[in-house]
Amino acid sequence: MQCHGHVSDPELVTAVSSCPCSAETTRATHAWRLAQLRVVKHATEHPLPKAAEYVLRALADGDSFEDPTDELCGLRARRYVDGDGEAWRITLLGRRYLLALDEPRYTSAVYVNTVDVPTRTAQVVVLGWHMEREVTVLADQLAAAAELELGELPGCYLEAKVNVGAADPDDLVLTRIQVPAPITEDYVAVRPVWLRDGGAR
Structure with missing residues (x-):
């Protein structure tokens, strides 16, 4: 995903390798997002x-x-x-x-609003963080977890572990992304009873 990976002329690879987009320290670039993901997974999983x-x-x-x-x-x-x-x-x-x-991490629903295929990024709403604000994430990360093509992601709900205490949307890091279990007819049938009685127990 770094810039030099998109250059076909070997003579230009060295020059393009110095592009800020290829630096883990350049905030909000693909390289930076991948580094954040790698580090957080390292800390939380191994x-x-x-x-x-x-x-x-x-x-x-x-x-x-x-x-x-x-x-x-x-x-x-x-x-x-x-x-x-x-x-x-x-x-x-x-x-x-x-x-x-x-930092604490919690399971949150994640709704995929849009996917920009050329840049391979997705705009999602992390419901446990904010009900409306969009967050930019790497679309390939979502697609791999959901086993979907990029074009199939918009409109999907996913689950992920998220550091919902982050103030800046770019600081949200989604890990353990998965497709949520389907809501069964039994769940839909009993949910109104729970709400009527003062909430699910």
Whole structure:
């Protein structure tokens, strides 16, 4: 999805590789969204060992630390830290990892409004975050989870784990996306009774 992946002339690949769209640090680009997704999934599904987390938190807080197991090398490979020797620094991805460890994530319904096929992005409404505001997400992420073509996504309801406490829509990261279980006739039949009696129990 990075710019150099759309260049057919090998001589131009090097030049296009420096495009900001190909940088994980350029907010709201495909590369940035993919990096956010990778980091959040890492934190929530396969987190770092405690020793590595300790080093990362120490860097984030500006505390001194010891690293007898050389966790910094692994953290640098993941681009969570940069530098060397006495000048190690936590990166934005490293801070995003720590935030993902700490922020609550909830299951929310997600409604797909539109899909822009040329840019491979989708405008969705994350109902657990806001009932009307649209959120831009990667359409391929939705299509793969729903096992649908991009053109079949508009009008679909999905479920996802979402950090609904985020203030900026670009900071919402959807994981564990799936097609919700169908509502059965029995559920539709009994739901009005529950509401009449003061809510579902």
